[in-house]
Amino acid sequence: MKRRTLCFLLLCWVMALQAKIIVVCASCPIQSVKQAIEQAQDGDVVRIESGVYREGLLLVDKKISISGHNFPVLDGGGKDEILIIHADSVLVEGLEFRNAGRSNLKDLAALRIRRSRHFCIRNNRIFDAYFGIYVERSAQGCISDNQVLGKSEKEATSGNAIHAWYADSLEIVNNYLSGYRDGIYLEFVNHSQVADNLSEGNLRYGLHFMFSNDDEYGCNTFRDNGAGVAVMFSKRIFMFDNLFDHNWGTAAYGLLLKEIYDAHIAGNRFTQNTIGIFLEGATRIEYRHNLFKNNGWAIQMTGGCLDNHFSANDFETNTLDMVVNSRVNNNTFNGNYWSEYAGYDLDRDGTGDVPHRPVKLFSYILNQSPESIVLLRSFFIDLLNYSEKISPVFTPQEVSDQSPLMQSVL
Amino acid sequence: MLKILKYTLFDLLRSRWSYLYFAFYLVFTAALLFLSGDVSKVVVSLMNVILILSPLIATMFGVMYYYNSRDFIELLLAQPLRRTHIFWGQYLGVALSLSVSLLLGIGIPFTFYGIFHAAGLGHFLTLLMDGIILSFIFSGIAFLIALRHENKIKGFGLAILMWLFFAVIYDGLVLMLLIWFRDYPLEATSLGLALFNPIDLSRILILLQLDISALMGYTGAVFQKFLGSQMGMLLSFGALLLWLLFPAWGIRQSALAKDF
Amino acid sequence: MITIRNLHKAFGNVPVLQGIDLEFSKKGTITAILGPNGSGKTTLIKSLLGMVIPGKGLIEINGIDVRGQWEYRAQIDYLPQIARFPDNLTVSELIAMIKDLRNQNADDARFIQLFGLEPYLDKRLGNLSGGTQQKVNLTLAFMYDSPILILDEPSNGLDPVAMLHFRELISEEKQKGKIILITTHIMSLVEEMADEVVFLLDGKVYFHGTVSALKEQQQESSVERAIAAILNVKKKHKPLEKPQPVLIPDKAFSFNIST
Numbered sequence: 001m002k003r004r005t006l007c008f009l010l011l012c013w014v015m016a017l018q019a020k021i022i023v024v025c026a027s028c029p030i031q032s033v034k035q036a037i038e039q040a041q042d043g044d045v046v047r048i049e050s051g052v053y054r055e056g057l058l059l060v061d062k063k064i065s066i067s068g069h070n071f072p073v074l075d076g077g078g079k080d081e082i083l084i085i086h087a088d089s090v091l092v093e094g095l096e097f098r099n100a101g102r103s104n105l106k107d108l109a110a111l112r113i114r115r116s117r118h119f120c121i122r123n124n125r126i127f128d129a130y131f132g133i134y135v136e137r138s139a140q141g142c143i144s145d146n147q148v149l150g151k152s153e154k155e156a157t158s159g160n161a162i163h164a165w166y167a168d169s170l171e172i173v174n175n176y177l178s179g180y181r182d183g184i185y186l187e188f189v190n191h192s193q194v195a196d197n198l199s200e201g202n203l204r205y206g207l208h209f210m211f212s213n214d215d216e217y218g219c220n221t222f223r224d225n226g227a228g229v230a231v232m233f234s235k236r237i238f239m240f241d242n243l244f245d246h247n248w249g250t251a252a253y254g255l256l257l258k259e260i261y262d263a264h265i266a267g268n269r270f271t272q273n274t275i276g277i278f279l280e281g282a283t284r285i286e287y288r289h290n291l292f293k294n295n296g297w298a299i300q301m302t303g304g305c306l307d308n309h310f311s312a313n314d315f316e317t318n319t320l321d322m323v324v325n326s327r328v329n330n331n332t333f334n335g336n337y338w339s340e341y342a343g344y345d346l347d348r349d350g351t352g353d354v355p356h357r358p359v360k361l362f363s364y365i366l367n368q369s370p371e372s373i374v375l376l377r378s379f380f381i382d383l384l385n386y387s388e389k390i391s392p393v394f395t396p397q398e399v400s401d402q403s404p405l406m407q408s409v410l
Numbered sequence: 411m412l413k414i415l416k417y418t419l420f421d422l423l424r425s426r427w428s429y430l431y432f433a434f435y436l437v438f439t440a441a442l443l444f445l446s447g448d449v450s451k452v453v454v455s456l457m458n459v460i461l462i463l464s465p466l467i468a469t470m471f472g473v474m475y476y477y478n479s480r481d482f483i484e485l486l487l488a489q490p491l492r493r494t495h496i497f498w499g500q501y502l503g504v505a506l507s508l509s510v511s512l513l514l515g516i517g518i519p520f521t522f523y524g525i526f527h528a529a530g531l532g533h534f535l536t537l538l539m540d541g542i543i544l545s546f547i548f549s550g551i552a553f554l555i556a557l558r559h560e561n562k563i564k565g566f567g568l569a570i571l572m573w574l575f576f577a578v579i580y581d582g583l584v585l586m587l588l589i590w591f592r593d594y595p596l597e598a599t600s601l602g603l604a605l606f607n608p609i610d611l612s613r614i615l616i617l618l619q620l621d622i623s624a625l626m627g628y629t630g631a632v633f634q635k636f637l638g639s640q641m642g643m644l645l646s647f648g649a650l651l652l653w654l655l656f657p658a659w660g661i662r663q664s665a666l667a668k669d670f
Numbered sequence: 671m672i673t674i675r676n677l678h679k680a681f682g683n684v685p686v687l688q689g690i691d692l693e694f695s696k697k698g699t700i701t702a703i704l705g706p707n708g709s710g711k712t713t714l715i716k717s718l719l720g721m722v723i724p725g726k727g728l729i730e731i732n733g734i735d736v737r738g739q740w741e742y743r744a745q746i747d748y749l750p751q752i753a754r755f756p757d758n759l760t761v762s763e764l765i766a767m768i769k770d771l772r773n774q775n776a777d778d779a780r781f782i783q784l785f786g787l788e789p790y791l792d793k794r795l796g797n798l799s800g801g802t803q804q805k806v807n808l809t810l811a812f813m814y815d816s817p818i819l820i821l822d823e824p825s826n827g828l829d830p831v832a833m834l835h836f837r838e839l840i841s842e843e844k845q846k847g848k849i850i851l852i853t854t855h856i857m858s859l860v861e862e863m864a865d866e867v868v869f870l871l872d873g874k875v876y877f878h879g880t881v882s883a884l885k886e887q888q889q890e891s892s893v894e895r896a897i898a899a900i901l902n903v904k905k906k907h908k909p910l911e912k913p914q915p916v917l918i919p920d921k922a923f924s925f926n927i928s929t
Contacts, residue, residue, distance in 0.1 A: 294450065317448070317450070317451050317454070365585070365589070368589060368592060369588045369589050369592040369596075371588050371592075371596045371597055371599075371600040371633075372584075372585055372588045372589070372600070373633070374584075374600045374601060374603075374604050374610070374614065375581050375584065375585055375610075376613075376617060377454070377457070377458065377613060377617065378581045378609075378610065378613060379458070379461065379462050379577055379578055379581070379609075380578050380579075380581035380582050380585065381581070381585075382458065383578070413767075413770060413771055414771075417756075417759075417767050420759070420763075421756040421757075421758045421759055422758075424758040425758055478757075479756060480754075481750075481752065481753060481754035481755075482753075482754060482755055482756055484721065484750055484753075485750060485753055485755070485810075486771075487719065487720070487721045488719050488721065488743060488746070488748040488750065489743060489768070489771055489772055490740055490741055490742070490743040490744035490772060491740060491743075491771060492740050493720075493740070667723065668723075669679075669681070669716070669721070669722040669723055670716065670721040670722065
């Protein structure tokens with residue numbers, strides 16, 4: 001990653017030796033960005049000095065760099081998109097996008113990348129756009145260090161901060177995304193990496209995968225979104241070291257997995273989410289070294305979840321650790337730490353001598369009658385849970401951790 | 411009334427039971443804080459204990475204190491004092507001494523822990539307030555039961571039964587009801603039922619503080635409206651205050667009609 | 671002045687007082703209220719103090735209907751039959767407390783000295799013997815100078831020396847012109863001290879008059895014999911329709927000294 005950037009910078013420098021720099025400013029010979037782009041040749045740099053430029057739609061169709069100095073503002077006047085990139089090897093940096101158009105018919109974006117390879121969009125600011133950055137049919141691009149801020153109020157009338165559709169090998173790194181429908185939306189996007197982003201306060205999801213395979217996301221923070229991350233109809237997604245925090249409210253999840261296969265989920269922290277992970281039709285998934293703390297439900301597993309394997313995870317002070325709604329399953333729990341575990345370790349091997357059964361009777365009751373949540377943590381419910389623990393009748397026998405850890409893993 | 415209260419408090423603060431009660435909370439809270447250190451976790455653990463124990467102890471204290479001071483009450487009745495003031499004074503004295511034990515027993519370890527600069531201050535204060543209000547309500551009801559039953563054994567039995575009802579049986583009945591009629595919309599009913607049990611009310615107040623409101627909102631719109639807003643907090647608190655008035659009113663009615 | 675008109679009281683279905691009419695108006699008079707167990711002596715006294723709420727009838731003290739009132743009790747000093755105090759208070763704290771509650775001038779020092787309570791002042795009441803507790807009780811009753819003095823079984827648990835002091839005290843209070851009501855089972859005390867006798871039987875006033883009038887009426891030489899005569903006559907001529915239950919309202923908490 002670093003090396004790639006370095007190569008790119010070197011390339012820029014080499015090109016800069018031969019390329020010319022076209023400066024745009026209020027007192028310069030060239031005062032219009034559009035004019036500058038028209039005059040530029042492949043390899044040239046258009047340098048825009050600070051100021052406000054109201055020029056409507058700008059189209060970049062050659063291999064140039066557009067570099068803002070002190071964040072010049074491109075003001076779209078609220079009608080159309082602001083910048084469309086329709087060429088390979090384009091760099092856009094240091095710009096501020098305002099007043100991009102909104103439409104209920106077309107997905108208008110502040111910055112659109114169309115059929116481009118080797119593009120780089122970095123260190124820009126985008127305010128109150130319908131879609132922030134829209135990538136379509138493109139590959140090998142980087143989107144990094146951007147701030148995309150919106151003020152969306154309704155899901156139906158808002159777009160996504162970063163939206164990618166039919167793309168490959170994208171790097172979406174260290175962006176700040178807030179106030180849109182989804183922070184990052186990836187549809188048919190493969191072999192891509194999403195890292196170090198902060199996605200918070202978005203209406204729907206912090207990050208959303210649809211029909212995307214072989215991607216990874218790590219070290220991101222998803223906070224206060226409708227739900228943290230949704231991974232749907234996707235395969236081989238690697239999810240590591242993310243923080244899913246305070247995705248809190250009616251039907252809010254830290255992570256929603258729906259119809260996905262062969263994923264790895266490791267080293268993530270799920271704190272204060274209504275539901276830590278919600279699984280529906282999730283198959284062949286490994287969960288290791290994740291922390292689930294202070295969630296309403298740590299895990300909710302509904303129908304069609306096969307081969308989910310949990311080991312070395314920490315379940316600490318969640319209201320309910322586990323809800324399993326399917327009778328048949330072959331999911332396993334082994335060597336996790338459960339703060340609820342009340343067993344003992346007489347042989348001192350670090351694991352409890354009696355298995356832990358994370359599904360409580362109250363989970364079952366809640367399933368039958370959701371209103372009984374008013375009895376949460378009442379003495380009577382504690383008594384019920386206790387008696388069920390001693391002689392299980394209603395809760396699935398097979399959901400149990402045979403070697404629960406005595407100490408937390410993390 | 412204040413004078414009676416003062417002397418009752420004075421009397422009780424010298425009783426070894428008050429110290430025992432205080433010491434229990436002190437040791438228990440200190441141990442929890444020492445073992446866990448996470449305020450929210452400690453508050454939840456303490457909640458389970460306080461919601462059960464403080465009504466139980468208040469009930470037993472209330473009944474016992476009344477029966478023990480039965481003759482002394484006669485001495486007071488012969489003095490130029492209002493009847494209601496004598497009984498209110500004694501009741502408030504009992505409730506206050508329990509509250510002091512609770513306040514200090516829990517407060518001292520938390521103060522040393524540095525709760526006043528920690529994040530969980532609101533949770534801690536709600537818990538403390540709940541414990542104190544429950545002490546008042548249950549010692550009041552116990553006092554009322556004792557006042558209405560001259561037979562000590564009967565009074566004691568009834569008081570314990572009353573505690574058992576609110577602490578355990580009531581929730582069991584609610585659960586049965588919710589499961590039997592689960593095909594009907596019961597959101598408002600289940601919330602309404604909680605209003606009639608001070609222990610449930612206190613529990614919900616703490617759960618609201620612990621941010622569990624969103625979790626409860628998971629079930630439906632009425633819950634969300636009730637629990638997600640200030641209204642839930644205010645309504646629960648208001649109902650709890652009504653519960654406070656009930657024993658005070660009952661004591662007054664019984665005291666005015668009673669022969670000694 | 672105490673006026674009682676048509677006073678009725680029943681505990682449940684059991685009538686205790688059935689139309690009492692009495693008037694105590696002469697100052698400096700000691701009236702002994704006598705009667706067998708269950709005749710309603712204690713109930714009558716407690717009605718005067720407002721501890722028992724009458725079913726029917728009127729009680730006036732110094733011209734004020736006492737029902738629902740409490741200020742009038744400042745006019746009455748009362749010695750209960752038995753007294754138990756909060757165990758954790760000391761004697762001096764108890765006295766200070768009653769003084770604090772009543773807010774009237776009190777001469778407690780004199781009685782502490784008289785009954786020899788000084789060594790016990792800092793002791794907790796729970797640790798005192800019954801006799802010492804009764805002395806504390808007497809101190810509390812006598813330390814005020816109220817126009818009405820009501821004593822319920824004052825001689826319980828008193829040693830001879832204290833008894834002597836007690837008799838002196840009664841005479842002294844009488845000299846001050848107080849209305850004094852005493853219930854007792856010790857007839858020698860009645861004979862020696864009482865001016866008048868009220869004899870209650872089955873919740874009614876059977877006799878109210880001077881001691882000599884009582885003896886005369888029964889043609890007996892002593893009060894003890896006179897009373898025995900009344901009870902015998904009653905047994906002979908008017909056998910009880912049903913056995914009169916011996917009932918004292920606070921039975922569970924007081925013990926009873928039988929005649």
